[in-house]
Amino acid sequence: MTQRATDDWLSEDDRLPPDSWGRRKSAGPRLPWAIILLITALVAGRFLLTPHLTAPALRTWATIFVAVCLQALPFLVFGVVLSAAITAFVPPSFWTKALPRQPYAAVPIAGAAGAVLPGCECASVPVASGLMSRGVAPAAALAFLLASPAINPVVLVATAVAFPGNPAMVVARFVASLTVAVLAGWAWARFGRPEWLRVRTHTAAPGQSKWGSFVEAMRHDLLHAGGFLVVGGLTAATLNVMVPRSWLTSVGELPVLSVLVLGLLAVLLSICSEADAFVAASxxxxxxxxxxxxLVVGPMVDLKLIALQAGTFGRAFAWRFVPLTFTLAIAVSFAAGWVLL
Incomplete structure (x- = not known):
């Protein structure tokens, strides 16, 4: 039998190398030593570093960081669980039946659906891609992509807790975010071109149950969102302690500059929408x-979303949709703040 005939006869699995190839041997005996070294370092740090960690500024920094993370963590976990449940258990056919086929009519309905169906930023991109692959108009799917992580119940409740006694902030966030989502969807329906948008067909992992998908989605989103929450808490605490109050006051007194600064900061921090209200309040x-x-820019435009959108829908899409969304978010925030706040 020739080599070509042999290759044709072999299945795809037969051509793969054994699972043991390229893998390191287990480092079992070294694990206890690593734990012992870690405990030793923690104990030594407790006695050697404590005298140097009692400065008032450092204690203030630690207090702000812990407060931001502890306040936001329950909402973050709840939002991730709900988002994973929707991703795993809500059939995609539901969306094609619930939304009108006419894009201009489907956009506001898809945007409003984000108010009742929680989803974090990490999940919104693959969900929107799945909707497009199943026949939903791209403009409507993009409106849902922007609205779902910005105006869902978990985010609004977290905003109310972060801004106690200030319901106007909750109303302003809801109105501004939904307005941006609808305007962006309509703009894409009017000016978007099919060649700018790459739509992929998503398939579930072979043999994976709905509960397996749920657990996997929850674990993925929690690890990613939790890491960004820690980064946001660290940054918020550092800004409050390290940056001179006079600098922040001078920037805050300039209406246009302060809005642009916090808008750009939201892009850089990439905080999960279930937790960003606590950072903003600080x-x-x-x-x-x-x-x-x-609060409006963060769930719609940040670094991780830009990367996800470029990888899922293509760079041609990201180069056009990201600036459009950011510009609309800043403009609508100005208008909503002037009217409602």
Whole structure:
């Protein structure tokens, strides 16, 4: 039998190398030593570093960081669980039946659906891609992509807790975010071109149950969102302690500059929408409108979303949709802050 005939006869699995190839041997005996070294380092640090960690500024920094993370963590976990449940258990056919086929009519309905169906930023991109692959108009899927992580019940409740006694901030966030989602969807329906958008067909892993998909989605989103929450808490605490209050006050007194600064900061921090309200509330030197811009921009435009959108829909899409969304978010935040705050 020739080599070519042999290759044709072999299945795809037969051509794969054994599972043991390229893998390191288990480092079992070294694991206890690593744990012992870690415990030793922690104990030594407790006695050697404690005298140097009692400065008032450092204690303030630690207090702000812990407060931001502890307040946001329950909402983050709840939002991730709900998002994973929707991803795993809601059939995609539900969306094609619930939304009108006419894009301009489907966009506001898809945007409003984000108010009742929680989803984090990490999950919104693959969900939107799945909707497009099943026949939903791209403009409607994009409106849902922007609205779901911004105006769902978990995010609104978290905003109310972060801004106690200030229901206007919750209303302003809902109105501004939904407005941006609808306007962006309509803009894509009017000016978007099919060649700018790459739509892929998503298939579930072979043999994976719905519960397996649920657990996998929850674990993935929790690890990613939790890491970004820690980064956001660290940054918020550092801004409050390290940056001179006079600098923040001078920026906060400039309406246009303060809104742009917090909008760009939301892009860089990439905080999960279930937790960003607590970070925004800790930035006391900025105006309510600037904080609103932080809350509107973050769930719609940040670094991880840009990467996800470029990888899922293509760079041609990201280069056009990201600037459009950011510009609309800043403009609508100005208008909503002026009217509602």
């Amino acid at each position: 930035m006391t030197a900025f105006s309510p409108t600037a904080k609103l811009a932080f």
